[in-house]
Amino acid sequence: MSPAGSADRAPIKVSVRAMDLFYGAFHALKRISVEIEDRAITAIIGPSGCGKSTFLRALNRMNDLISGVRTTGEACLDGTNIYAPTTDLLSLRKRVGMVFQRPNPFPLSILENVAYGLRIHKMASGQQLREIVERSLRATALWDEVHDRLDSSALDLSPEQQQRLCISRLVAIEPEVLLMDEPCSTLDPIATARVEELMQELKANYCIVIVTHNMQQAARVSDKTGFMLLGELVEFGPTQELFTNPRDKRTEDYVTGRYG
Amino acid sequence: MERHFEKELSNLNQRIIGMGAKADEMIRLAVQALVQRNLGLASAIPDLEHQLNRTQLEIDDAALRLLATQQPMAMDLRFLVTAMKINSELERVGDQAVNIYENTQLLLQQPPLKPLIDLPLMAQIAQHMLRESLDAFTERDPIQAEAVIMEDDRVDALKDQVFREVLTYMMSDPSTISRGITLILISRNLERIGDQAVNIAEDVIYMVAGRDVRHPAKGRETGDGVL
Numbered sequence: 489m490s491p492a493g494s495a496d497r498a499p500i501k502v503s504v505r506a507m508d509l510f511y512g513a514f515h516a517l518k519r520i521s522v523e524i525e526d527r528a529i530t531a532i533i534g535p536s537g538c539g540k541s542t543f544l545r546a547l548n549r550m551n552d553l554i555s556g557v558r559t560t561g562e563a564c565l566d567g568t569n570i571y572a573p574t575t576d577l578l579s580l581r582k583r584v585g586m587v588f589q590r591p592n593p594f595p596l597s598i599l600e601n602v603a604y605g606l607r608i609h610k611m612a613s614g615q616q617l618r619e620i621v622e623r624s625l626r627a628t629a630l631w632d633e634v635h636d637r638l639d640s641s642a643l644d645l646s647p648e649q650q651q652r653l654c655i656s657r658l659v660a661i662e663p664e665v666l667l668m669d670e671p672c673s674t675l676d677p678i679a680t681a682r683v684e685e686l687m688q689e690l691k692a693n694y695c696i697v698i699v700t701h702n703m704q705q706a707a708r709v710s711d712k713t714g715f716m717l718l719g720e721l722v723e724f725g726p727t728q729e730l731f732t733n734p735r736d737k738r739t740e741d742y743v744t745g746r747y748g
Numbered sequence: 749m750e751r752h753f754e755k756e757l758s759n760l761n762q763r764i765i766g767m768g769a770k771a772d773e774m775i776r777l778a779v780q781a782l783v784q785r786n787l788g789l790a791s792a793i794p795d796l797e798h799q800l801n802r803t804q805l806e807i808d809d810a811a812l813r814l815l816a817t818q819q820p821m822a823m824d825l826r827f828l829v830t831a832m833k834i835n836s837e838l839e840r841v842g843d844q845a846v847n848i849y850e851n852t853q854l855l856l857q858q859p860p861l862k863p864l865i866d867l868p869l870m871a872q873i874a875q876h877m878l879r880e881s882l883d884a885f886t887e888r889d890p891i892q893a894e895a896v897i898m899e900d901d902r903v904d905a906l907k908d909q910v911f912r913e914v915l916t917y918m919m920s921d922p923s924t925i926s927r928g929i930t931l932i933l934i935s936r937n938l939e940r941i942g943d944q945a946v947n948i949a950e951d952v953i954y955m956v957a958g959r960d961v962r963h964p965a966k967g968r969e970t971g972d973g974v975l
Contacts, residue, residue: 704819731821733958743821745751 501526501665501695502547507561509539509546511554516542518719519561524712529687529696531710531727533703535747538716540699544667547697548584549577565665582609585658589670591650593642593657598625598634601642601653605661624660628652628686648679652686659690666690668698672705684709703743707731715739753818760810760831761886767803767838768882770796772875774845775941779871782852782934783864793849800842807835823955830955834885837944837951841878844937844944851934854926861917861927870906870938873899877945884952893956896949903942910935 502524509517516539524530532540542551549570551557562569570580582605593601602621606612612620621638625631630652634645642653651671658666668687672680687696687709700706706713707727714724715738723730723739734740741747774796781790811832814820820828877896884892911932918928950962 703821707821732825734822740822744824745753745821 498525498528500524501566502697503562503564503567504547505562505564507546507559507563509542509551509560510558512556516719517546517559520721522714522721522724524695524697526695527691527693528711529691529698529709531706531713532697532699532716533701533706533713533742534716535742536701539719540716541669543716543721544586544669544697544699547665547667548581548586549575550581550586552577582661583663584665584667585661585663586667586669587651587654587658587671589673591647591654591674593645593650593653595641595643597639598642598645598653599638602656602660605657609661611661620660624656625653627659627690628656629682630656646679648675648682651675651679651683655683655686655690663694665695665697668696670700671698673701680705703731715742717742753814753820753824756810756814757824757827760807760814760828763803763807763810764831764834764838765882765886767800767807767835768878770800770803771838771841771845772878774800774842775848775871775875775878778845778848778852779868782848782855783868785856785860787849787853787856790849790852793846797842797846800839804835804839808832811835826955826958830885830951833951834882834948837947841941841944844941847937848934851930851937855930855934858927861914861924861931866906866910866913867931867934867938870903870910870935870942873903873906874938874941874945877903877942878948881945881948881952884949885955888952888956890953890956893949893952897946897961900942900946903939907935907939 500523504520504522504524507517507520508515520543532543534540545551546559547563547570551559559571562571564570565580565583569575570584594604596604599618599621602624603617606617606620622631622635625634630649633649642650645653651674655666655671672683675683684705687698690696691711698706698710710727712725713727713730715722715730715734715736717738723734723736725735730739731743734743738747774793777790777793777796781787811828815825815828818824877899880892880899881896884890884896914928914931917924947962950960953959953961
């Protein structure tokens, strides 16, 4: 609706160009090109099996871990192609972190979960480490709930607290991009609302890409939305437009629930 | 398989059309009473207005319920928002018919000022606009809706003409002033009905093409080139 907006375009953080991905003979991503803005939330929606999680994993080369996967095309992070042979995967995944569908805290204490990445990346120790742990737990509003039991097991937290802990764990190592794969699908509506609030907070400092089955969630939280179908990025644009006035008939059918 | 939700949407569409038909009938009755100088011809108007008001509440209720429970998107969302807006336009069309009816009541207490030519013509055009705008709604036809918007100039021109003509009567004979003013008010009522048909047409264009053509001005889209 707004006529303005093009003048102050957000900077592009991730730029995907003509990306194809094959699982063996199966063509899972078909010539995907998209520009993902920094300090914004980009949602990817689409039916099961459309390739949205594959796409998300392609942004930090997690698909490399699956045998038989072949990726062509480029994904540039701040202008540098992450698929270049010289890419250091460890540092890539530190810059581009992932939150998964099921919270997956390590079977360690709350403190050690957040400190883990800092230790292996040798980023901090001693008092400084504790400070970063506190800041990271505050970033996800978990600090007030757990500060008096930092040494108890992370597995004793509620699923939603565990999910926020996983986000704290990521935030601690100061990534630039947060990839979220169905981060709320195992949470109840109140916990979902809290994680969505958290995303809005985090977007001031991060580039966030979220894959979700929940269209209302995409509509609520994201600035840009992409609709994928059968490995193709059918439509990509401002969230409001995609949900009120989609350009492609297939998007229209999907968002109105008439697909299939 | 037609989903339950789609049945509800098409049901809502039907009720809007039914409401439009009632508002249209109210205009017809009011103008007939005016032209034939027989208030009895329009005696059904208060009852029709009552029905229209009740339908307005029912339609808003149904649309609101679907918004809340179905979380509609895209065309469905635009349809529901448009339905609610058209709903209130139609209720106001009914109010204008009531105004014409009441003004007629005043007018009939005195002998005719002049033969009525322009007012029935205005009514005819305004009713045509109303029907076409509702057809455009049902048919999801933005071209038909555009045509309604174009037609409004004729109604406006006729209103100005009524004003000028009645003014000459009132200037030459002050005893005609109260009848003259009532005629001017009726022309104003009819002109408003034309405006309401235009609003409906603009809503239809938004619903179908997703573009807001209201208030064309610098930096916004104009009515030109929809599609």
